[in-house]
Amino acid sequence: MKEPLPAIRNGWIRILLFILAYVICFTVIGTVLGMMMVTRQIQVSPETMSSITMKILVLNALVSLLLVSLFRILLDKKSVPSLGLIPITKDALLGLMLAIAIMGIGTLILFASGNLLWTDWAFDAGNFFLLFGFMLLVAFGEEMVYRGYILNNLLTVTNQWAALAISALLFAVMHASNAGINVIAIFNLFIAGVLLGLNYIYTKNLWFSIAFHFGWNFIQGPVLGYEVSGLDINNVLQPELHGNPLLTGGSFGFEGSILFTVLSLVSIMILYLAFEKRKAADNT
Numbered sequence: 001m002k003e004p005l006p007a008i009r010n011g012w013i014r015i016l017l018f019i020l021a022y023v024i025c026f027t028v029i030g031t032v033l034g035m036m037m038v039t040r041q042i043q044v045s046p047e048t049m050s051s052i053t054m055k056i057l058v059l060n061a062l063v064s065l066l067l068v069s070l071f072r073i074l075l076d077k078k079s080v081p082s083l084g085l086i087p088i089t090k091d092a093l094l095g096l097m098l099a100i101a102i103m104g105i106g107t108l109i110l111f112a113s114g115n116l117l118w119t120d121w122a123f124d125a126g127n128f129f130l131l132f133g134f135m136l137l138v139a140f141g142e143e144m145v146y147r148g149y150i151l152n153n154l155l156t157v158t159n160q161w162a163a164l165a166i167s168a169l170l171f172a173v174m175h176a177s178n179a180g181i182n183v184i185a186i187f188n189l190f191i192a193g194v195l196l197g198l199n200y201i202y203t204k205n206l207w208f209s210i211a212f213h214f215g216w217n218f219i220q221g222p223v224l225g226y227e228v229s230g231l232d233i234n235n236v237l238q239p240e241l242h243g244n245p246l247l248t249g250g251s252f253g254f255e256g257s258i259l260f261t262v263l264s265l266v267s268i269m270i271l272y273l274a275f276e277k278r279k280a281a282d283n284t
Contacts, residue, residue, distance in 0.1 A: 004077040011157035018071050018149060019170070025063050029056060053231055054134060061141030068144045076153070083148035084206035091199060092207035098267060099215035106259040107224055115243040118225070127234050131222040139213035146171045146193065147200045147209045160201040168193025178229045180251035188255050189229075191264045198268060202275040220254055227253040 008014050033056060069080050110116035146167055154163035171193035172186050199208035221228040225239040229252065241248040249257035 006077050007075045011153050014071070014075050015150060015153050015157075017075070018067070018153075021067060021071075022064070022145065025067060026060055029059050029063065054233070057138050057231075058134065061137045064141040064145050068149045071149060083144065083152055084200060084204050085148075086205055086207075088207050089205060091203060091205050092211040095199070095208035095210070095212035096215040098271075099212045100219055102260070102263045102267060103216060103219045103224065103254065106254055106257065106263055109259060110241075110248060110257075113243075113247075115241065115248050117240045117242070118237045119240050120238040121236055122238070123236050124234070128222060128236065131233065132218060135218040135222070136214050139210055139217060142171075143196070143206055143210045143213055147197050148206050151197050151200055152204075155201065164194060164197045164201055167197050171196070175229060178252070179231070180227065180253075180256065182250075182252065182256060184246060184258065184261070185229075185249075185252045185256040188257075188260050188264070191261060191268070192255065195264050195268050195271070198271050198275070202279065227251060229253055229255055 006014065008017070033052065068083070072078055072080050072083060107116065150170060151163055151167040154166055157163075158166075168190050172189035175181070175189050176186055178185075196209040196212060199205065217228050220226045221231070221233050222235050223237065225235040225237040226249065227233075231253075241250070245251075245256065246258050249255060249260070254260055
């Protein structure tokens with residue numbers, strides 16, 4: 001049985017319509033919540049701002065999943081699982097372990113050089129597992145958008161490297177309004193987009209990027225205590241950063257560090273060589 005043709009055959013138009021709908025949805029969410037804060041005269045403190053931002057991110061993730069599903073079914077005329085939600089493979093474990101490795105190596109370097117100290121710790125089981133679910137939902141929603149829908153459709157209209165670069169650039173641009181953002185952080189977000197999408201262009205499997213994205217955010221924030229892309233959340237370890245923000249990441253989190261730049265570029269090269277070797281073996 002032949003697959004039905006997309007409702008809009010031009011892939012570029014589908015992508016542009018999706019991005020437009022995506023931006024409109026989140027502009028509306030931000031505007032409505034902002035108006036509610038004004039009408040209810042909510043006093044904005046660092047604590048309330050973090051709480052509000054987390055609520056916005058949860059809404060964004062839920063709307064993202066709905067939007068991706070609607071576009072995939074109604075415009076692409078394909079199933080949602082066909083985006084890459086195939087049975088979980090060892091690639092998911094690889095993504096999680098890679099996130100832990102990059103975060104762990106970078107943190108050890110900062111600790112050994114005296115740029116990072118932990119002054120206290122506190123474990124709240126309820127909050128810890130709430131953040132676990134929050135980070136998983138956000139990672140799932142963003143990966144469905146950037147790798148699942150956008151990168152998937154880009155691969156139908158251009159070559160894999162151009163598709164990867166465009167999706168990574170969109171990923172960086174969409175995070176450019178985060179608190180504490182700077183040039184290094186934006187560049188690192190682009191690199192992160194490449195790292196997250198590299199597995200997908202070879203396997204069409206979303207679980208690597210979902211696991212990496214979740215593991216990265218969860219280990220970075222709730223466990224080690226860094227800010228996550230400028231978001232300050234409750235965490236187990238209470239860190240104290242010293243030295244140049246270019247090295248530590250400053251108020252943006254480890255994603256703003258040149259250590260992230262170096263470790264991610266090395267990871268991209270290793271993954272690329274591994275996938276090319278796997279592809280060559282499959283073709284023999």
